[in-house]
Amino acid sequence: MHFRSLRFKLTLWYVLILGILLISFSGFLYFTLSKSLYRDVDEKLRSLAELIASESASPSSKFGFGTFDQALETSLNLRPIGKFIQVLDQSGNIGRKSDNLRNVQLPISLNALKNATKGSITFETNRALGNTPLRIITFPVIEDDHVTKIVQIASSLEEVEDALNTLFLILIIAVPLALMIAILGGQFLAHKALKPVDNITQTARMITSQNLNQRIAPVKMKDEISRLIETFNEMISRLDQSFRQVKQFSSDASHELKTPLTILKGEVEVTLRKERSLQEYQQTLKSNLEEINRMSQIVDDLLLLSRADGGEVGLNKEDINLSEIFNEVVTQMEMLAASRKLRLFASNHHQDIHMFGDALRIRELFINLIENGIKYTEQGGTIRVTLSKEYEPLGRNSPGGTEGEKEEFAKIVVSDTGIGIAEEDQERIFNRFFRVDKARSREEGGSGLGLSICKWIIEAHQGEIRVESELGKGSSFIVKLPLKLPPKLPLFHQ
């Protein structure tokens, strides 16, 4: 047994508490019992003494005739078994005494005699006669306000002492025995209670990243242990899920990088197999350059996202004018849309929407969203982009807001009349490397990470993004960005 183990500690505390309880209970029992036994003896002595005293003082008594024992029997119908009785005169000289005293006499202490002459009762314990301790009462008989005689009665304390000794013996054996049993029982109980914990430890130790599909076997009882197991299993499930995601991500990432690598390698190898025309070499190099650019785009995006995951990308937040950035990006995108024979309509009612954000990232967000719309819309289609300012009662997103206060936010909607996104894909479009149309994404040179980056930028500005889409009809991306400005900056005025 390890001294640091919970089992040891539990048993130790349990035994310690039980020990204190048992010892104090035993002490209390012994003490009260001995007190009551001695009091009992004293009570009996006193009542007998009172009886004898009143009888011997009574003038009509026949107490004076015959032997003392006979006198006791005839007048009081009393046989003093186990009691020694003697009657003294007021100066302490022996008068009559019971037969069982034979030639000895009960000792009387100076103190008792003095008390008796004053008229008060004295109890004493004396070991003068043999080994048996005696309890002696010295009781003055008062007649006409004078002490005339002294009655002394003694009772053996042997029985009382025997009883107390036996009790002491029982306790001195029983208490340690009970404690021993408690130690064994406690160990057993602690072992039984902690056994599932051991099992959990063993299973948990065996679970590595390789076998996260393992679970700790549940127990039938609904108790703390079963809750612990449940919690553990839930934790393993979450770990499993995130491991799976990481695995999926790295396999996706390696696949993304393998495709351009395959093209680079294959094209170069095929080209080098024989002498080519200058034009063919140029074509190969041009194609290679495209793939190299694609790879560096993927690597850049991946690096940004992984650094964002690690919280390493600092945002350079300042007071920015969303409307200005919006207008600039729209002008830039109009050219791209026109080259693809698409119409781009932009509406921006407020010319002055300020927010606290990173201008570079917000610009990237706008470009990504509008470019996506352009990429996935056929010739002749329409892209609509709006920027507006809306209010919403302060709610779950902003703790500390007072009642009735409204939160200002910018709403950016990018709608297209493109290919749309199937309902089952709508949740996944923000996942890394997820593409609705893989071939088209490749042709457009997309890294498959654009929307993931958008989502990160929006979340870094405490905003939210959602998509509404119908397959074949088009998609709308709706972005909300809260317009909280640091207090020192002048608030926007309409």
Added chain:
Amino acid sequence: MRLLVIEDEKKVANFIKKGLEEEHYAVDNAYDGESGLYMAETNEYDLIVLDLMIPKIDGLEVLKRIRGNRNNVPILVLTAKDSVEDIVRGLDAGCDDYLTKPFEFLELLARVRALLRREKIDKEPILKIDDLTLSLVTHKVMRRGKEIELTGKEYALLEYFMRNPDKVLTRTMISEHVWDYHFDSMTNVVDVYVNYLRKKVDKGFEPKLIQTIRGVGYIMKKV
């Protein structure tokens, strides 16, 4: 030898086609599982190169369906999926060989040759009929110790004849195995090329190996 390359990544498909054509194979491209499966079922290919992650019908499914139709065409899976599980799954689904991207083009060519050779009993990389030999590796054609220079199409035509000796080959069979999908079978190109080949292989040699079966096609006879 006519090959089908089912690969959705256009640039990959293009360089494979180009490289294989330069080795005198006729190559068709399919860019998704659906059209790939259709082409595999409607044409007689000597080998199929198949990517696994392709749109519309997944590559593994294409593989299973081709095998489900009792089509034993050699299939080489060419994919970026490189885990042992993926390789085992692919081989168990019925592919004959598995090559992971990125790959050496030389290795792809060697594996294609090996798979095409598997059909034959002797696994020599040299085809031989009478005193005419054709090396599948170096593409050198010799008759009676003299090297014969052939164009790509002539070489492909001769290889097809030599792989199927003593068998009557119709014009359709020849066009299907030597030319790709874009070949117009209404023309007499087959006859023209057979004549070119005869001039180089049979002219000045005895016996004449390529013979015409009137109204049906041609035959190359083992003497």
